[in-house]
Amino acid sequence: MSTPTMSTVKQGRSELGVALLLLLLGGWAMIDALRLPDLETRGPIGPRTVPLAVGLLLVVTAVLLAIDILRGGRGEQEAGEDVDLAHGSDWKTLGLLVAAFVANILLIERLGWPVSGAVLFFGTTYALGSRHLIRNAIISIALSVGSWYLFYLGLGIHLPAGILKGIL
Numbered sequence: 001m002s003t004p005t006m007s008t009v010k011q012g013r014s015e016l017g018v019a020l021l022l023l024l025l026g027g028w029a030m031i032d033a034l035r036l037p038d039l040e041t042r043g044p045i046g047p048r049t050v051p052l053a054v055g056l057l058l059v060v061t062a063v064l065l066a067i068d069i070l071r072g073g074r075g076e077q078e079a080g081e082d083v084d085l086a087h088g089s090d091w092k093t094l095g096l097l098v099a100a101f102v103a104n105i106l107l108i109e110r111l112g113w114p115v116s117g118a119v120l121f122f123g124t125t126y127a128l129g130s131r132h133l134i135r136n137a138i139i140s141i142a143l144s145v146g147s148w149y150l151f152y153l154g155l156g157i158h159l160p161a162g163i164l165k166g167i168l
Contacts, residue, residue: 026058112162117144
């Protein structure tokens with residue numbers, strides 16, 4: 001019987017780290033859910049139900065993952081069926097994605113969600129390689145305005161309209 005090498009010991013610890021992270025996130029979700037104010041609801045499901053269920057599922061998943069790891073279970077390594085593992089990171093794409101998100105953060109208060117969301121969606125499609133600029137612009141505008149209406153009318157969450165206030 002062979003003794004475990006340092007790499008297998010570290011691999012087991014890193015997988016336990018994932019279980020610990022899931023446990024912490026689940027606990028955090030449940031604690032935050034219990035801090036929500038009691039609101040009168042018209043049905044059996046209140047504002048605490050979904051966060052408590054998600055938190056509980058995260059905790060259960062963390063416990064089951066830790067048990068599996070301690071029993072010797074290991075995750076299968078990525079085979080890289082369509083990924084060239086020898087190829088480095090694509091820093092240009094990552095930089096463009098970060099720029100799109102930063103632009104969204106900087107523009108959302110000044111110009112509103114419909115404009116900043118369109119910039120985010122368009123920047124993301126461009127960063128990921130799509131070069132159909134007109135089509136991407138139209139889809140980005142439709143998605144940002146549509147999601148603004150979904151949040152505003154469907155969920156009652158008022159995203160900033162910005163420069164389009166009074167038009168939307």
